[in-house]
Amino acid sequence: MTPRSDTGRPRSYAALLRGINVGGNKKVPMAELRTVLEGLGHQDVRTYLQSGNAVFRSTATDPEALARALERAIEAHFGFPVPCLVLDADRLAAVAADCPYPAAELEGRQLHAVFLAEQPDDRLTSVDAAAFAPESYAVGDRVLYLYVPDGLGRSKLAEALSRPALVKGNTATTRNWNTVVKLVELTSEDA
CATH class of the missing domain: 3.30.70 (Alpha-Beta Plaits)
Incomplete structure (x- = not known):
């Protein structure tokens, strides 16, 4: 299932991966994570640190659907499941402000x-x-x-x-x- 799109301008999101690159387990190189995200059609993909933080832009409007699509793509690419959360820029800003x-x-x-x-x-x-x-x-x-x-x-x-x-x-x-x-x-x- 592809996350729904609002056909408007792309919005900013952060993807937070849980439990990767810790103690040699669930290795997810950031260059490959960027490739996976780009393969999902996301733009301006960047990663931050080695602990599973990525930012990207997408016209999709449902962060939960984006997270599920990313989880499926990661499991298909790397061969193991990785729980993911996707947060839009507004939610991240609210977390900091609150x-x-x-x-x-x-x-x-x-x-x-x-x-x-x-x-x-x-x-x-x-x-x-x-x-x-x-x-x-x-x-x-x-x-x-x-x-x-x-x-x-x-x-x-x-x-x-x-x-x-x-x-x-x-x-x-x-x-x-x-x-x-x-x-x-x-x-x-x-x-």
């Missing part, structure tokens, strides 16, 4: 956005955030803002929030704040 933490005052490794395919349900309330202080999180529109002063690798709160029972059925992928800011910049209309 951050409840003082992002400009923090190091990029201290603040993360956990992007979600769907709005989280009340299963998150089972996590006693106060038990993990000074770490904390806030729920936004299909995003969790995660403040981890010592970084994600040492975060007990991030570990608790990623338990399968809490995220089952909801594709999630995490980016540090530096990456969020860069993706907003790359998908802005002036980029």
Whole structure:
């Protein structure tokens, strides 16, 4: 199924791939990812870092359909499934603008956005955030803002929030704040 097109001018999107190029598993070279995206008819394809961030322009108007098409193309090309989220420029900008933490005052490794395919349900309330202080999180529109002063690798709160029972059925992928800011910049209309 091809994502529907509005035949208008192309819109900017970011594709976030989950769980690639980590520990030698699910290798997805960025040059090949660009080729896959171009093969889907997308324009101005660029990648950022090796962790599965790509930006592109498309006349398609349904980010979810774009994500499903990309997942199918990646599995056909690389031979393994990779969950993907596609966000339009407006959603990325809103994530940055709605951050409840003082992002400009923090190091990029201290603040993360956990992007979600769907709005989280009340299963998150089972996590006693106060038990993990000074770490904390806030729920936004299909995003969790995660403040981890010592970084994600040492975060007990991030570990608790990623338990399968809490995220089952909801594709999630995490980016540090530096990456969020860069993706907003790359998908802005002036980029």
